[in-house]
Each structure stands twice: as C-alpha cells, then as structure tokens.
Amino acid sequence: MSGANRRRFGVIGAGQMGRGIAQVAAGTGFSVVLCDATKALAEAGKSTIGASLAKLVDKGKMSADDRAALLDRITASDGLAGLAEVDIAVEAATENVDIKLGLFREADRLMPKEAILSSNTSSISITRLAGATSRPAQVIGMHFMNPVPLMKLVEIVRGVQTSDATYDAVKELSIQLGKTVITSKDAPGFLVNRMLIPFLNEACFALEQNLGTPEDIDAGARLGLNHPMGPLELADLIGLDTTLFIAEVLHREFGDSKYRPATILKNLVAAGWYGKKTGRGFYVYDDKGQKTGRSL
Numbered sequence: 611m612s613g614a615n616r617r618r619f620g621v622i623g624a625g626q627m628g629r630g631i632a633q634v635a636a637g638t639g640f641s642v643v644l645c646d647a648t649k650a651l652a653e654a655g656k657s658t659i660g661a662s663l664a665k666l667v668d669k670g671k672m673s674a675d676d677r678a679a680l681l682d683r684i685t686a687s688d689g690l691a692g693l694a695e696v697d698i699a700v701e702a703a704t705e706n707v708d709i710k711l712g713l714f715r716e717a718d719r720l721m722p723k724e725a726i727l728s729s730n731t732s733s734i735s736i737t738r739l740a741g742a743t744s745r746p747a748q749v750i751g752m753h754f755m756n757p758v759p760l761m762k763l764v765e766i767v768r769g770v771q772t773s774d775a776t777y778d779a780v781k782e783l784s785i786q787l788g789k790t791v792i793t794s795k796d797a798p799g800f801l802v803n804r805m806l807i808p809f810l811n812e813a814c815f816a817l818e819q820n821l822g823t824p825e826d827i828d829a830g831a832r833l834g835l836n837h838p839m840g841p842l843e844l845a846d847l848i849g850l851d852t853t854l855f856i857a858e859v860l861h862r863e864f865g866d867s868k869y870r871p872a873t874i875l876k877n878l879v880a881a882g883w884y885g886k887k888t889g890r891g892f893y894v895y896d897d898k899g900q901k902t903g904r905s906l
Contacts, residue, residue, distance in 0.1 A: 617641060620699030620721075622690065622713055624655025626887070627730055628702035630758025633659050636683040637759075638787050643685050643692035652686035659684065693720045698783065700752050702730040705855050710734060711742045718743035726776055728752035732803050733856040736769035736796045746771035750780050753800060754789075756848060764789040769796050798863040799856060807856045807869075810848075813841035814872035817892070817906075824892050824904050842892040843901075845875075846885030850892075854879045878905075 619640040621632045628644065632655070636642045646652040660681050666672040685692060690713070693699055699717055703709055710731065717727055726748045729739055740749035751767025764784040768777055777793075784791050794800040799807060813827050822830070828840020845853045854875050861869040878884075878891060885891030886899055894903045 618696045618698075619643070620645065620693045620696035620717075621702060622693075622699055622717060623702035623704075624652050624686075625702065625704070627754060627756060627758060628700075629655050629659050629662075630756070631700055631702055631730065631754055632656075632684055633662070633680070634754075634758055634787050636680045639683070641683055641685075643687050643696060645687040645690050645692055647689065649686055649688035652688070656681065656684050656686050690716050690720050693717055694722070696721060696725055698726040698728065698780075700728050700730055700754075702754075705732060705734065705852050707734050707738070710739060714739050714742045714749075718745060724748075726750065726779060728780060730754055732852070733799055733859045735798075736767050737771065740769045740771045747773040748776050750776050751794075751796070751800070752780055752784070753802070755802070762788070762790050763792065763802075765792050765794055765800055765802050767794045767796055767800050799860050803856050804860070807853065807860060810841045810845045810853055811857050811869075811872055811875065813845075814875045817842065818872050818874040824906070846891035846893055846895075849884050849887055850875060851879050851884045874906075 617640055619635040620643045621628045622645045624644050624646040632642045632644045644652050644655055646655060663672060663677045663680065667674050667677050699721060701710060701713055703713055710729065714727065721727060723745065727743060727745065728750045729736060730753055731751060732753055736749060736751040740746035743749055749769055750772050753765040753767060755761035755763045766777065766780055781791050792801060816822060816827055817824060824842050828843050831837045831840040854871055857869060857871040861871065882888060883890040883905060886895050889895050890905055892905055893901045894905055896902050
C-alpha cells in the first residue's frame with residue numbers, strides 16, 4: 611500500500627512530540643488515533659493541541675471551523691487499543707529502550723498485519739525495535755524535529771530489515787505531511803543527532819570551563835554561526851534528560867571519549883532540571899515557557 615492510501619494514522623504517546631505529530635497528520639487530513647497509557651492522558655494531549663490551535667485562531671492564522679475540523683479528526687484512545695484499524699503508527703514515547711520495546715510488541719500484536727510501525731526515536735536502534743515484532747520489514751524510523759508543526763524535516767531511518775516498499779511508502783507519506791525527507795542508516799544518533807548532540811555537549815563543556823556565560827555561548831551561536839537558537843537554549847527545549855540520554859548512547863556505542871557527556875549536563879539532569887518542561891534547565895522559565903533568568 612502506498613503512502614497516498616494510508617489515511618488512518620496512529621500516534622503512540624501524547625507528549626510534546628506525539629501531540630505535534632498528531633496535529634500535523636490531522637491538519638493534513640488524516641484520521642488520527644492518539645494513544646497513551648490511559649484515555650485521560652490521551653484526552654489531555656488532545657486538549658493541549660486544541661489550546662495551541664486556539665492561539666492560532668486568536669491571531670487570525672486559522673479559522674475556528676478549521677480548528678474544530680482538525681480536532682474532530684483526532685480520537686483519544688485508551689492504551690493502544692485504537693491501533694487495531696490504523697495503516698501506520700508512529701511511536702513517540704519517552705526515549706527509553708525498554709519502554710519502546712514493550713510498546714512495539716504490543717502495537718505489533720494489535721495492528722493490522724499489513725500496517726507500518728515506525729518510531730520517532732532520536733537514538734535507539736530501529737533494527738533492535740524491529741526485532742521485537744513479527745513485521746520487521748515494515749518497521750522504520752520516522753524522526754520528526756521539535757516543534758513538529760514548525761520544523762520541516764523528517765529523518766527516515768532504515769533498519770537492517772526495512773523493506774524498500776516500507777521506505778517508499780513512508781517517504782511519500784512524509785512529503786504529504788509537508789516535510790522534507792533525509793535518509794539515514796541505522797547507526798547511533800542517526801544523522802541529525804550525530805551532528806547536534808556533540809555540539810550541544812561542547813557548549814556544556816564551554817560553560818563548565820567558564821569560557822563564557824550561558825548568554826554569551828548562545829549569542830555566539832545565534833550571531834556568529836547564524837543559528838536560530840543557541841545550544842544551551844536548544845538543549846533546554848529538547849530536554850536535558852533527552853540530550854544526556856543521546857550523549858550517553860553515542861559515548862557507549864562508539865566508545866570514544868569525545869562523546870562523553872559534560873558533568874554540568876549530568877548534574878542538571880540529576881537535579882531534575884530538564885529544561886523548559888520542568889521550568890528550569892540552563893535557564894529558568896515562567897508558566898508560559900518564557901525565559902526569566904539563568905539557573906547557574
């Protein structure tokens with residue numbers, strides 16, 4: 611089945627990434643099943659999408675009717691039961707291999723046997739996830755960038771077992787979603803995070819060694835490298851826990867000391883300061899997610 615014929619879209623995980631994927635898919639006209647551990651969590655995710663879209667209506671960037679139609683295309687599911695009739699599902703749960711393996715096994719059991727099962731993972735082996743299913747040829751990485759509604763890239767990751775038909779369908783689908791596609795082999799960090807995480811980690815070392823303030827480091831990247839965000843700001847947006855997890859994957863899998871995570875990054879995560887989602891990371895944020903100062 612081609613990407614054009616895959617109209618029933620499942621999203622596993624109603625967190626920040628899952629909500630963004632669900633919003634983009636529903637906005638493209640897909641019927642979306644948004645899954646989480648409980649229906650209440652899935653409903654809360656849908657409500658957050660609705661609140662975000664309401665701001666677009668207030669700004670005149672979306673009509674109230676279009677908002678209502680988009681939300682009508684999203685159905686909240688109690689667990690993964692709603693995946694029984696999807697053509698493709700994207701897993702967007704927390705970056706934890708054991709959690710993802712469990713979700714893949716359950717989704718594989720529930721989904722139609724011809725359906726594609728993909729993961730939004732930023733670092734975990736697609737080949738390993740595929741090996742937990744009865745459909746390894748139909749498993750693929752579909753790595754969206756954060757925030758999903760604004761970022762144009764989808765990084766498609768081919769596992770060892772991924773078939774050409776699966777790849778072609780997911781590439782076509784990604785283009786339908788309005789995304790530009792790049793393709794990566796299944797290796798630690800894939801393409802984007804193989805480049806990005808060492809950059810963010812090096813900014814952490816620069817701060818740790820008092821080369822400059824957080825503001826200096828971020829302004830240097832924005833104004834000297836023409837990046838839209840500085841590395842410490844971006845790490846706070848991604849989540850310092852996620853940034854550290856990927857850095858640890860790179861360090862462990864490649865066995866190269868150049869990937870070792872900075873102590874300051876490990877300490878902030880140990881303190882529970884994960885960035886914007888907890889209100890504190892390298893910077894402090896108010897209830898609206900606006901930066902109000904620095905943590906250190």
